[in-house]
Amino acid sequence: MRASRLLSTLLLLQTRGRLTAQQIADELEVSVRTVYRDIEALSASGVPVYADRGPTGGFALLDGYRTSLTGLTTDEAAALFLNGSGATAGDLGLGPTLEAARLKLLAALPAEQRSMAGRIQERVHVDAPGWFRDPEAPPHLDAVAGALWEQRRIWMRYRKWDRTLVERTVDPLGLVLKGTAWYLVARGRSRVNGYRISRVEELTVLDETFERPGDFDLRRYWLEWSDRLQQTLYSGGFATVRLSPRAASLWWMLGPVAERARRESGAPDPELDGWTRVVLPIETFEHARIDLGRFGPDVEVLDPPDLRALMRAQVEETLRRYLAP
Structure with a gap:
């Protein structure tokens, strides 16, 4: 139990930077005294953790220190953050990468936790699509995903919900899987909008690159956009x-x-x-x-x-x- 808590403390400091003892205690649901003991144990084991005193102080890791617990590659770590089923990763060409990441993560776990993870895999299966609905397999999904990773603009001919055909040149900012349908969130000339990828009839990935806005939050945008879409759809009284x-x-x-x-x-x-x-x-x-x-x-x-x-x-x-x- 303590080993797991020490690892959690280390990862908190690595991912969030400087934290006070009270912040760590609140996050891990332990006492401040326990946090001090754990910090001492990390330091004694060779982890370069230090304390700054004063109102803005706290505990932090030495600049540049990173722990590598699993040997995950960059692509494998990214695949884990898809946070969905293997089918989702497969749609984006990351199926084998996700499986490799899972194997490395299992290998890095202690025996007891590895056994629990194995039991979960044996006994729980997530089948996200609803009954009698096949997942969409839009032909341009791979190209959109590639442009998204490389931050390259795309030109597309898109059929809107009212069947009109329009041309758009956009900066891809994110992909969202809603039920069984893939959506592209992209920035056009004047605003960010959502596009159902199955309605993209033609698509070209351009050589032009773009700067991704640093303050763009995909999850927040999607919640706001889908709420607006729903209000627009149900406008008939x-x-x-x-x-x-x-x-x-x-x-x-x-x-x-x-x-x-x-x-x-x-x-x-x-x-x-x-x-x-x-x-x-x-x-x-x-x-x-x-x-x-x-x-x-x-x-x-x-x-x-x-x-x-x-x-x-x-x-x-x-x-x-x-x-x-």
Whole structure:
């Protein structure tokens, strides 16, 4: 246990720089006295750790000191930080590299921890894509990834969601795997935007390089961009619908926005034979017609009147087709 804590202390100092005893204690959930003892043990073992006194002081490693515990190469260490499944690494051409990194990491672990890691691999498997959805395999993903690593501009012909075709010259800043779809986050002339790589019809990696903005945070940008995209998609207003118990149990099929609306609508109404009233954000009437039509008689649109009339016309047309000889 103490060996693990000493290693954690060393890695904290190596990755974060100067830290006070209280900061280390808070991070490792131990007492300040324990931190002092561990620092002494590291120093006695030959680790060049020193202390600065005063209000801005703390413990730090001698400049330039780095510990190499696993023998990982730069590419192998980068592959570990993909933080996803082997399939994700494979999509970016890093599958063998990730496996080599895992083997080196296992070899560096003490016997007890190596045994635990082996048991986890034997007993836990992560299969990220949802049921009945094949992962996208966009043909330009390799080229985009290469441009991203080398910080080279790309030119692309891109088909937008409304099917219009545009040309863009952009600086690739990041890749995001959302469910089974890959997205490129890139900076154009005026702003940063997200592009679904499967919609890239032509792509050329240019010889021009670019400077990556030092303050760009991919995770923060993606959260903000996806939130804006969701608000744009659901700009068609709201529909009030009634769900039968059967429809309520299958409502997750419409995605997280619909499911959240159902949860926020409260419990089923006993006076309505267990049916639930839901106020649902919609993209357009046409999207709502297709989505709600999947539930047949288990969903009734109450409002707006135009959408209710559209659903009625769909039912009448369906009935005519089935009554025809």
